Amino acid sequence: MRRNLLLLLLVPILVVILVGTGVVLAGPPVALVGSFVGSLVKTLGAAPVSAGVNGVSSSDEEARQVDRIAPSAPAGAEVTEVATAARAAAKADAEADAEAAARARAKAKAQAEAAAKVRAAAKAEAAAGARAARAEQRREDREKAGIAVVQGRLAELKYYADSIDGVSGTATISAVMAFQKVNGLSADGVVGPLTRAALDQPVAPALQGGAATRVEVDLTKQVLYYVRNGQLERIMAVSSGSGESYETSSGGTATSLTPVGSYIVERKIPGIREAPLGSLYDPMYFYAGWAIHGSDSVPSYPASHGCVRVSRADALWLYAQLDIGTQVSLYGGTYTFSAGSGAAGTSAPAGDTGAAEVDS
Incomplete structure (x- = not known):
């Protein structure tokens, strides 16, 4: 009887140990434990029944003692629910991690696309600036070439004696004004359509004559x-x-x-x-x-x-x-x-009458 009582005590202890160490009691393990308990019960049931006190058999008394001492084992359904909840929690965590990773990838992609757009805009702006610079350079080259042509023509006509460099400086403007005056044009120093036409067919200066030089x-x-x-x-x-x-x-x-x-x-x-x-x-x-x-x-x-x-x-x-x-x-x-007429202005020369270093 002591041996049987010991076996009955070991069953719930074994179950408690398995649960405490994290072993999931579902499926075959549960069936194995159930089989073991069933065999044990059959063994105990086959044992001789001895008369107990007050006519109560020893087997009944042992059964009552086991009920009082051994805790009830968890039901298989409860264990399954715990495992299912754990798997659901793990799945939820995985899904949350996956969603966070997806958001991170989407954010990184958006940032990359924004950076690409900025680079593309900068490249387009640089290209536009380069095109504008080339266009401006071509315009300046055309203008400079045009000025050089005018300078050359003015030099042929004796209005210009400076370098033919395509730069419209004071000498060029002064030459254009002189040409415009001789040709009866508005003397503004600007080479417009009328001045260009006159350069092709200039008026010959009318000189009064005098000494050879x-x-x-x-x-x-x-x-x-x-x-x-x-x-x-x-x-x-x-x-x-x-x-x-x-x-x-x-x-x-x-x-x-x-x-x-x-x-x-x-x-x-x-x-x-x-x-x-x-x-x-x-x-x-x-x-x-x-x-x-x-x-x-x-x-x-x-x-x-x-x-x-x-x-x-x-x-x-x-x-x-x-x-x-x-x-x-x-x-x-x-x-x-x-000179010598006594007209206004002759008594006080308008220029310089003071003594000065003279180049004679």
């Missing part, structure tokens, strides 16, 4: 002609006396007039000469304080105090050509006077 200043057209050995060498734009009144250095009043008549170059001063009425560049004096000189301001109309202004580049070129004694003839114009 001379300077003629047409005050009506506001241009200067330089003739050397009977050949026209240069045509320049000028600006002569404006006809306006001004205050002299002595406090008097004079009128901005330019002398007309035939004169000669009396003296020359290289470089800049600071006179009471302003700066004169490479002045070539032909009468008292009146001179042909370079200036930073040579508009298309009479604007000086009486001198004959030319561009600084033209003055520098002309200075090298004119010798002392070269004839200077001035004619036409509105704001003029004849």
Whole structure:
């Protein structure tokens, strides 16, 4: 009987151990335990029944003791539910992980696509910029080539003596203005359709004549002609006396007039000469304080105090050509006077009469 009681006690202990160690009691294991218990019961049932106390058999008493001592084993359905719940939880975790991974991949893909779009936009912008730069360069090249053609034509016609570089600088603008004046066009220094047409069929300058080497200043057209050995060498734009009144250095009043008549170059001063009425560049004096000189301001109309202004580049070129004694003839114009006539402006020369270093 003790042996049977011990076996009965071992059954629930075995079940508890298996559950505690994580062994899943489902399927064949459960059947095995059930088979074992059934065999044990049959064995115990076959044992002799001895009379117990008060007429109760020993087998019944042992059965009651087993019921009191041995805990009930978990039912197979409950174990199955636990396992199913565990598998469901694991599946849910896996699905959540998979979903998170999918979201991460989608985010990475979106970021990659956005980065690709940015790169594509930058590439397109760079390409557009390069195309615009090439187009601008072609435009500049065409413009430069066009200016060079104009410079070459003006050089042929004796209006331009600087380098043919395709750059529209002061010398080019001054040459265009001189050409426009001789051809009766608006002297704005811009080569428009009318100026281009005139360059193909220019008007021949009308010279008055004189010494074989001379300077003629047409005050009506506001241009200067330089003739050397009977050949026209240069045509320049000028600006002569404006006809306006001004205050002299002595406090008097004079009128901005330019002398007309035939004169000669009396003296020359290289470089800049600071006179009471302003700066004169490479002045070539032909009468008292009146001179042909370079200036930073040579508009298309009479604007000086009486001198004959030319561009600084033209003055520098002309200075090298004119010798002392070269004839200077001035004619036409509105704001003029004849030397010795006592006309307004003759008592106070509009140029420079002060002593200065003279290039003789």
